[in-house]
Amino acid sequence: MKVLAILYKGGKAAKEEPRLLGTVENELGIRQFLESQGHEYIVSDSKDGPDSVFQKHIVDAEILITTPFHPGYLTAELFEKAKKLKVCVTAGVGSDHIDLNAAVKHGAQVLEVTGSNVVSVAEHVVLSILLLVKNFIPAHEMIERGDWQVSDVARNAFDLEGKVVGTIGAGRIGYRVLQRLVPFDCKELLYYDYAPLPEAAAKALNARRVEDLKDFVSQCDVITVNCPLHEGTKGLINADLLKHFKKGAWLVNTARGAICDKDAVAEALKSGQLRGYAGDVWNVQPAPRDHVWRTAKNPLGGGNGMVPHYSGTTLDAQERYANGTKSIIENYFAGKPQEPANIIIGVGKYETKAYGQR
Numbered sequence: 001m002k003v004l005a006i007l008y009k010g011g012k013a014a015k016e017e018p019r020l021l022g023t024v025e026n027e028l029g030i031r032q033f034l035e036s037q038g039h040e041y042i043v044s045d046s047k048d049g050p051d052s053v054f055q056k057h058i059v060d061a062e063i064l065i066t067t068p069f070h071p072g073y074l075t076a077e078l079f080e081k082a083k084k085l086k087v088c089v090t091a092g093v094g095s096d097h098i099d100l101n102a103a104v105k106h107g108a109q110v111l112e113v114t115g116s117n118v119v120s121v122a123e124h125v126v127l128s129i130l131l132l133v134k135n136f137i138p139a140h141e142m143i144e145r146g147d148w149q150v151s152d153v154a155r156n157a158f159d160l161e162g163k164v165v166g167t168i169g170a171g172r173i174g175y176r177v178l179q180r181l182v183p184f185d186c187k188e189l190l191y192y193d194y195a196p197l198p199e200a201a202a203k204a205l206n207a208r209r210v211e212d213l214k215d216f217v218s219q220c221d222v223i224t225v226n227c228p229l230h231e232g233t234k235g236l237i238n239a240d241l242l243k244h245f246k247k248g249a250w251l252v253n254t255a256r257g258a259i260c261d262k263d264a265v266a267e268a269l270k271s272g273q274l275r276g277y278a279g280d281v282w283n284v285q286p287a288p289r290d291h292v293w294r295t296a297k298n299p300l301g302g303g304n305g306m307v308p309h310y311s312g313t314t315l316d317a318q319e320r321y322a323n324g325t326k327s328i329i330e331n332y333f334a335g336k337p338q339e340p341a342n343i344i345i346g347v348g349k350y351e352t353k354a355y356g357q358r
C-alpha cells in the first residue's frame, strides 16, 4: 500500500539533529518499519498546486500523514480524487487542515496523536503571556541595540499577579495553561467553552466558566485561545469582538491563526486596544514575508510576541508524535481498534466533541 507523508523541510538542522523527526529528512523515523512490510512510503514537503507531490500521490495513497506545522490542505475537491484513502493521520494535534465533513462523506478516518504536544503548547502559552505582560521583547531588543533606558520599557511592564486570565477552550491545552497559572496568584482564572469542565477539575483551579463570549472577553486582562479551528471558531476574534475586550488587554493565540481575523487583530494592536499579541499560528503557513503579524506593534513600539509555528514541535513533542503516528499505523495494519481519544473522525462520523456542537 502507499503511505504518503507531507512534512516540513528540515534542511541542515534536520541532518545534524536526528531528533527532528517531523521533517522530510527524518521521515518520522518510520521508513524501515513501512518498507520492511512491503509498503511504499512517499515523503515530501511539496504540498500546493496540482503538480505538487501531495496532489500527485493522493490519488492512490491509502494512508496520508500530515502535520499541522506544514499543513497539506486536504480539501473536499481533493477528497474526490483520493479514491483509495482510508486513514488520515495528523502527526501532532489539530486536524483542521483536513476537510472533516468531506472525510465523513468519504468514509475516511481522521486520527490525531492526541495529547502528544499539549504540555509543549501550554508551556509556550505561559511563556507568551509573561513576555507580553512584562514587555520582555522590547527590553531585550534595547540591550542588543546597546541602549539602556529603563523607563522606556518599564512604562509598559506589569505583573501577572492580580490580573484576570481567561482561556477560550478549556480542553487539554486550555486546562493545562490554567493549571500552570495557579501559582501566579491571578485575580481570577476564567474559561469559555461549550463543554463545562468536570466540577472537581474546575474546583481544583478555582476556575469560573463564563457562558457569553462578549461578557467573557470584557472581564479578561489576558486571553489565551485554545480551541480547535472549525466552522464555529473561524474568525471568532474579529473587529466586533475586539471592541468588547478590555482596553489594553493581551491576546495569545497558539490554537490556529484563522481563529483571529488577521487585519482586525493588527489594527487593534496598532490602536492600543490590544497591548500585545503573541502566538505561533498563522492564517497561512508558511506566513508570507510581508504578513502584518510579523511586524505589527502597539503604540509604544512593543507587544509583538509572534514566532513560527513551533510550540508543539519541541524535540520532546516530536518523539511523542512520531511514536504515536507509528502506533496508529500499526493498529490499522493489524485491524486493532484505535485509542478512542485519537479518533477525530471515525468511519462516516465525528467521534470528537471538540470540533463544534453538532
Ligand code: NAI
Binding pocket: 092, 093, 094, 095, 115, 117, 118, 121, 168, 169, 170, 171, 172, 173, 174, 192, 193, 194, 195, 226, 227, 228, 229, 232, 233, 254, 255, 256, 280, 281, 309, 310, 311, 312, 313, 353, 354, 355, 356
Ligand atoms: P481538546 O480537544 O482537548 O480541547 C479543545 C477544547 O476546545 C474542547 O474543550 C472544546 O469543547 C473547546 N471548543 C471547541 N469549540 C469551541 C468554541 N467555539 N468555543 C469555546 N471552546 C470551544 O484540544 P487540545 O489538545 O487542547 O488542542 C486545542 C487546539 O490547539 C488544537 O485543536 C490545535 O488547533 C491547537 N494546537 C496547537 C499546537 C501548536 O503547535 N501551536 C499544537 C497542538 C494543538
